Amino acid sequence: MQPLSEHEGVIIPFNRANIDTDLLLPKQYLKSLEACGFGDFLFDDERYLDPGEIDTPIASRRRNPACILNNPPWDKGSVVLAQANFGCGSSREHAVWALRDFGVRVVIAPSFGDIFRNNCFNNGVLPLQLAQQDVDTLFAIVQSQPGICAQVSVSERRLQVGELELDFELEEGRRQRLLQGLDEIGETLAFADRIKAYENMRKAEEPWLFKG
Incomplete structure (x- = not known):
């Protein structure tokens, strides 16, 4: 996972x-279990004028000019700004894979679907939760300055958009996993030597538990 x-x-x-995740x-597209290659299908129903499948050539599909993701500079954007309950619906991790593969590293919203939020952290995407008032302020800035960039510091827990600076809360364990590029499994594997040492100790002290 990329730090x-x-x-x-x-x-x-x-x-x-x-x-919701079905819109994302x-x-x-859930037919594919590969954890990559979903960026072209993000917001698929809004992005294309014709239906598609996992094996439909993208070059053969008609893009919807009204979809923001089909227009510069947002087609290269990497910070999503949305309203409450982003990522609600099914638990599909594929929705986060699609965001990540498109290039999104940060999603800003007043609230998130719980499972979606956890999936974000496990895939190197920051679900940045802000107060409704702050989100509304950001929308006003973006509306007045289309294409503006956000600067996000996970290390300092700080967001800057233009002259606006906001601090945000982020649980320390998750902050460290993002900084180190670790999901929950990767974090566990960092203790592999200690886990192996404990297993060997148990085998030596209680060998009957390991027979057969």
Whole structure:
């Protein structure tokens, strides 16, 4: 997993609430269990004028010019700004894979679906939760300055957009995993030597538990 310490990217605004995981990545793309290659299908129903499948050539599909993701500079954006309950709906981790593969490293919203939020942390994407008032202020800035960038510091827990600076809360354990590029399994494997030493100690002290 790619570490996330400092990030700067164009803000992609979606000024609506309850963007669910099916909108982020429709169900037909769940056929693939590979954890990569989903960036072209992010917001698929809004991004294309015709339906697609996992094996439909992207070059053959008609892009919707009204979709923000099809227009510069947002087509290269990496910070999503949205309203409450972002990532609600099903538990599909594929939705986060699609965001990550598109290039998104930070999602800013007043609240998130619980499972989606956990999936973000396990895939190197920061779900940055702010107060509604601060999110509304950010939308006003983005509306007046389309294409503006956000600067996000995980190490300092700080967000800057133009002249606006905001501190945000981030649990220390998750902050460290983002900084080190570790998911929960990777964090556990960092203690592999200690785990092995404990197993060997148990085998020596209680060998009957390991027979057969």
